[in-house]
Amino acid sequence: MPENTPRQIRFNAFDMNCVGHQSPGLWRHPEDQSHRYKDLRYWAELAKTLEKGLFDGIFIADVLGTYDVYGGSNEATLRQGTQTPVNDPFLLVSAMALVTEHLGFGVTAGTAYEHPYPFARRLSTLDHLTNGRVGWNVVTGYLPSAARNMGNEDQLEHDERYNHADEYLDVLYKLLEGSWEDDAVVRDVETGIFTDPAKVHEIGHDSKYFTVPGIHLSEPSPQRTPVIYQAGASSRGIGFAAGNAEAVFVASPTKAMLKNTVRKIRDAVEAAGRDRYSVRIYTLLTIITDETEEKAHAKHEDYKKYVSYEGALVLLSGWLGVDLSVYDPDEPLGNVESNAIQSAVANFQKLNDDGSPWTVRDIAETAGIGGLGPRMVGSGAQIADELQSWVEETDVDGFNLAYAITPGTFEDVIKYVVPELQERGAYRTGYGEGTLRNKLFGKGDRLPDEHRGSSFRLQTARR
Numbered sequence: 001m002p003e004n005t006p007r008q009i010r011f012n013a014f015d016m017n018c019v020g021h022q023s024p025g026l027w028r029h030p031e032d033q034s035h036r037y038k039d040l041r042y043w044a045e046l047a048k049t050l051e052k053g054l055f056d057g058i059f060i061a062d063v064l065g066t067y068d069v070y071g072g073s074n075e076a077t078l079r080q081g082t083q084t085p086v087n088d089p090f091l092l093v094s095a096m097a098l099v100t101e102h103l104g105f106g107v108t109a110g111t112a113y114e115h116p117y118p119f120a121r122r123l124s125t126l127d128h129l130t131n132g133r134v135g136w137n138v139v140t141g142y143l144p145s146a147a148r149n150m151g152n153e154d155q156l157e158h159d160e161r162y163n164h165a166d167e168y169l170d171v172l173y174k175l176l177e178g179s180w181e182d183d184a185v186v187r188d189v190e191t192g193i194f195t196d197p198a199k200v201h202e203i204g205h206d207s208k209y210f211t212v213p214g215i216h217l218s219e220p221s222p223q224r225t226p227v228i229y230q231a232g233a234s235s236r237g238i239g240f241a242a243g244n245a246e247a248v249f250v251a252s253p254t255k256a257m258l259k260n261t262v263r264k265i266r267d268a269v270e271a272a273g274r275d276r277y278s279v280r281i282y283t284l285l286t287i288i289t290d291e292t293e294e295k296a297h298a299k300h301e302d303y304k305k306y307v308s309y310e311g312a313l314v315l316l317s318g319w320l321g322v323d324l325s326v327y328d329p330d331e332p333l334g335n336v337e338s339n340a341i342q343s344a345v346a347n348f349q350k351l352n353d354d355g356s357p358w359t360v361r362d363i364a365e366t367a368g369i370g371g372l373g374p375r376m377v378g379s380g381a382q383i384a385d386e387l388q389s390w391v392e393e394t395d396v397d398g399f400n401l402a403y404a405i406t407p408g409t410f411e412d413v414i415k416y417v418v419p420e421l422q423e424r425g426a427y428r429t430g431y432g433e434g435t436l437r438n439k440l441f442g443k444g445d446r447l448p449d450e451h452r453g454s455s456f457r458l459q460t461a462r463r
Contacts, residue, residue: 007426008428010056012249016086017087018084018086021083023404024081024307027081028306038087040092047099051100054429054431057104057105057106057133058096062086062110062139066143067143067314067318068318069317070313076310089109093130097131104134111138113146120218123226128221136227137249158234165240167208171205173453173455177456180216180218184219201458227247229245241269250282250396255389278441278450280397281395281396281397282397284371286369287383290412291379307365312363329360380419387421
């Protein structure tokens with residue numbers, strides 16, 4: 001890349017099949033449409049909007065439990081609508097794929113409570129139906145309520161969850177990469193043979209957590225293995241990402257923290273024998289913008305009127321694994337040991353830029369709009385300046401954009417920020433060809449040879 005060529009900035013939209021997502025209380029705003037989460041037309045309209053804005057994709061979060069850490073019950077989470085009620089993210093994708101051509105879909109599903117055998121079929125099905133535009137966000141889970149409702153007393157310990165996930169991925173790679181040869185389906189009308197049995201192989205998996213002796217149920221999809229997304233930035237999470245992830249989502253409240261996190265991830269990826277830039281890293285961010293700085297700040301002040309302090313603490317208690325209802329609002333977070341999202345705890349245990357510790361009130365105000373990431377407020381030009389600064393100083397690839405209101409926040413970014421970045425040569429003006437993987441990296445539709453999953457590939461299936 002020539003010295004004066006700006007680095008390209010990438011956007012994902014961050015959403016969830018619920019109201020409000022990471023902005024508790026903003027569902028009350030008269031312009032917010034997140035209450036339409038049950039309506040496929042909402043998702044189809046959003047997908048078309050994001051494709052118009054040339055977003056890499058929509059990243060759909062999910063949880064299989066309720067946020068009942070705060071106050072030790074479901075009362076506050078139900079009252080505030082904090083990611084409860086929540087519907088299945090997978091069922092949205094086909095409708096969004098039908099009305100778009102290029103937009104990618106990163107769908108969240110946990111390794112803890114669904115057997116990998118049927119899950120592999122769901123992945124292959126969506127990859128077929130979207131013509132190769134699906135990514136899987138691998139999560140190990142963090143809510144104790146999910147574990148209890150699946151018949152367990154609690155989740156596995158943090159690092160053991162990743163050990164379990166390692167084997168889960170082994171099974172999936174064997175099914176997706178190592179069961180069917182590329183030319184197994186012959187569809188021979190003359191002989192009456194649809195699939196050549198000699199080209200379909202049992203995987204014979206038998207280990208600590210799973211026994212899967214047979215074949216994959218689906219024929220090879222455009223990507224075989226969907227793009228692997230991952231969002232854990234703990235030491236164990238980074239180790240897991242180094243071998244598996246192709247896109248990593250992080251959340252850092254400051255540039256300094258983000259730069260350190262990005263460096264750790266890239267170093268780990270390189271240590272795993274992969275190119276350090278073979279992973280796209282997106283950081284969580286909420287952008288509030290308008291045609292002028294004054295209008296953007298007025299919009300921000302309007303949004304702040306709807307933030308639910310209790311709702312923010314409900315979400316934070318779940319993310320941190322700590323009941324924040326027992327803390328005074330001005331009490332420092334302190335040294336908390338967490339079995340939930342360890343990277344979130346670590347970020348808030350560090351000091352603010354002025355040397356003061358984070359208090360409970362600080363983190364609630366921070367998380368009130370957009371969750372654990374920072375907020376940028378300003379005109380399109382001001383936001384573009386900041387985005388370019390963050391990319392240059394931290395080595396991050398792009399931004400996972402949360403919303404204050406939907407679809408308004410995304411529409412504003414597309415109207416005011418995207419054109420400004422395009423004028424600077426820092427944002428694409430069209431999509432690449434092929435699958436999501438090829439659009440992200442330009443190196444083909446299948447897993448690259450240096451990726452861990454490729455070692456499970458049949459020699460005859462190599463490309």
